[in-house]
Amino acid sequence: MSKDFTYLDNNATTRIDPAVVAEMMPFLTERYGNPSSGYRFGREVNSAIETARERVAALLGCEPEEVVFTSCGTESTNTAIQSAIQMDRDRQHIVTTRVEHSATLKTCEGLARRGQPVTWLGVNSEGQVDLAELGNSITDETALVSVMWANNETGVMFPIGEIAGIVRGKGVVFHTDAVQVIGKLPVALRDLPVNFLSLSGHKLHAPKGVGVLYVNRRTKFLPFVTGGGQEGGRRGGTQNVAGIVGLGKACELAAESIAHEATVVRALRDEFENGILACVPGAQVNGDRVHRLPNTTSLAFAGVESEAMLILLDQEGLCCSAGSACTTGQHEPSHVLRAMGFDDTRARGSLRFSFSRFNTREDVARALQLVPQAVEKVRRVVAAA
């Protein structure tokens, strides 16, 4: 494939690593057995799933038995929430934040509409929650605290170790949406008092349609997708074998490239960000620049509509986004930037650029040429109007 575009939207999805595709191919062709079948043609497919489970567990620093394969990050999150609120009729309260991905946000909004008590924690202008407020919001009726590890729009990272400790101290179940963290930063779930953690294949160079819910082995659990006894009775339905095998390979590759994320990918992001701040007057970074993913920058451009920017950049073959992919098309200002206290104008004038190990310095150079041009063009049109 000729590369006639520059892809800086890796928080929306990532390129499947060619080594992942190679690992998957046999399971899309001759190795089509059902992993639940008792004969060898099925058992061998099952053992490929178990290898993938071990590879995922190695990246997460947990036991293979704690890894449940699902269809996506969204399903993982739905499963964790539903399991927690169905465990105890007297514990129905949910604590979450205003900046979650729609997987959590819409699920909790839907539950709230049906009378479920939900506490929505706000964030400050850096995108950080108040830990005292979080602790105080937990009551005897709290079923679950669900807080994302890193924000998909700004890259801002919550102190999940501290938060998990607070929640565990109150004896409450804790779920974290770690979709943006896994593969970018090292994690060790053995040392972290987390009950549930969600991740998604297509955010770490595996295919779409496969995810994981980590279920701590001492955590009570009820399945969300019920049916056959697959996944140790924790998720019914014949597994997406090729996707799972691909995710396993992607986790193995991520473990090898995690240092690269923190150095090379971070350097690409920083070179781009510093370049923009230096040459675009009125450009600002949204959110905490210290506690942040190494690959993400959310930039506000004063006096610019991001929708217009996206059209111009698309014409030039640059892929980036305004807010999350899941909310584009709605023309709503980002709920994350609004929650940080930014007005509609700043929220509507912001773009997210997210890098991966497949990006190069040429991509950065190209973006540093195209983005300032587009800002200038939009500003000229606005000034003339």
Ligand SMILES: *Cc1c(COP(=O)(O)O)cnc(C)c1O
């Ligand atoms: C992409 C994303 C999800 C959803 O994952 P899918 O596999 O696309 O359902 C959830 N949370 C965050 C933070 C994400 O970035």
